[in-house]
Amino acid sequence: MTAASPLRIGVVVFPGINTDGDTHHALETFPGVSAEYLWHKDTELKGVDGIVIPGGFSYGDYLRCGAIARFSPIMQSITDFAADGGLVMGICNGFQILIEAGLLPGGLIRNTGLKFVCKYVNLRVETADTPFTGQCAQGDVLRIVVKHNEGNYTVDPATFEKLQGNDQIVVRYVNAAGERAEGANPNGSLDDIAGVCNETRNVFGMMPHPENSVEAELAGGVDGRKFFGSMIDALRGAEVTA
Amino acid sequence: MNVRVYVTPKQGILDPQGAAVERSLPNLGFEGVSGVRIGKIIDLTIDGAGSEEAARAQVDDMCRKLLSNPIIEDYTFEITEG
Numbered sequence: 001m002t003a004a005s006p007l008r009i010g011v012v013v014f015p016g017i018n019t020d021g022d023t024h025h026a027l028e029t030f031p032g033v034s035a036e037y038l039w040h041k042d043t044e045l046k047g048v049d050g051i052v053i054p055g056g057f058s059y060g061d062y063l064r065c066g067a068i069a070r071f072s073p074i075m076q077s078i079t080d081f082a083a084d085g086g087l088v089m090g091i092c093n094g095f096q097i098l099i100e101a102g103l104l105p106g107g108l109i110r111n112t113g114l115k116f117v118c119k120y121v122n123l124r125v126e127t128a129d130t131p132f133t134g135q136c137a138q139g140d141v142l143r144i145v146v147k148h149n150e151g152n153y154t155v156d157p158a159t160f161e162k163l164q165g166n167d168q169i170v171v172r173y174v175n176a177a178g179e180r181a182e183g184a185n186p187n188g189s190l191d192d193i194a195g196v197c198n199e200t201r202n203v204f205g206m207m208p209h210p211e212n213s214v215e216a217e218l219a220g221g222v223d224g225r226k227f228f229g230s231m232i233d234a235l236r237g238a239e240v241t242a
Numbered sequence: 243m244n245v246r247v248y249v250t251p252k253q254g255i256l257d258p259q260g261a262a263v264e265r266s267l268p269n270l271g272f273e274g275v276s277g278v279r280i281g282k283i284i285d286l287t288i289d290g291a292g293s294e295e296a297a298r299a300q301v302d303d304m305c306r307k308l309l310s311n312p313i314i315e316d317y318t319f320e321i322t323e324g
Contacts, residue, residue: 063308063309109255154256188256188258
């Protein structure tokens with residue numbers, strides 16, 4: 001990758017997605033990165049190097065969150081892209097879409113509190129061995145926001161065992177001290193899971209929103225940079241970018 | 243043919259809505275209620291499926307692919323001549 005050819009990361013746009021602009025902006029705060037919108041009706045991925053599916057309410061969350069988006073033309077191309085080892089990150093509704101598409105294991109159901117939760121959470125990085133957390137150390141605590149109604153991750157016991165055995169649980173909700181604790185989990189998710197990756201580690205989804213924590217001049221901190229920065233590093237072949 | 247599909251939270255998976263309703267029923271004096279699960283009903287009509295058997299196979303396919311998510315939901319359906 002030379003300076004003349006910026007890294008290109010696709011931001012998928014479905015009707016009802018509302019953080020596409022924030023995600024596009026967050027990616028472009030990294031030098032040498034160009035974000036490209038990918039429209040849901042297209043099948044063409046425009047030759048992007050990696051893909052982020054942002055959050056929002058695709059298709060009004062009708063039927064189930066992410067259920068309709070899964071069948072859009074772009075998702076077939078993204079499934080092929082992921083099968084070829086391409087890096088795909090899903091945030092919030094993007095996570096729900098990846099789950100509905102079968103690219104990530106488990107399910108996301110209604111928050112146990114039955115309320116839309118919008119607040120800061122502390123995330124503990126459970127593995128740095130993914131292309132999305134390479135800039136972190138295991139045990140790092142990152143503070144970013146969640147804003148969702150269906151973020152309650154659940155999975156059957158056999159798959160849960162597999163997730164643990166393969167080190168696929170990437171981030172968990174913890175308290176500020178980095179400990180799992182009562183009240184730290186905003187949605188009742190199984191085992192305080194906030195994000196998981198697939199077995200081949202190139203597809204990652206999480207409920208919290210890193211795109212809202214990328215600029216030191218603004219409220220929100222910069223902890224979200226770690227996820228995008230790691231992905232960018234991985235795409236560039238491990239240069240430091242943050 | 244008229245089809246009614248019932249989608250419910252999968253057995254063994256927590257249903258936060260059902261649990262909330264179950265907790266509130268005793269407040270109204272309805273004692274002894276348990277196992278509240280909240281799901282949805284989807285009505286649809288199929289033309290040209292041929293036999294009921296063919297319609298049944300078609301609806302089953304719909305349920306698995308779109309109408310329910312088998313990881314978190316169970317489904318059943320009934321078909322009546324319309």
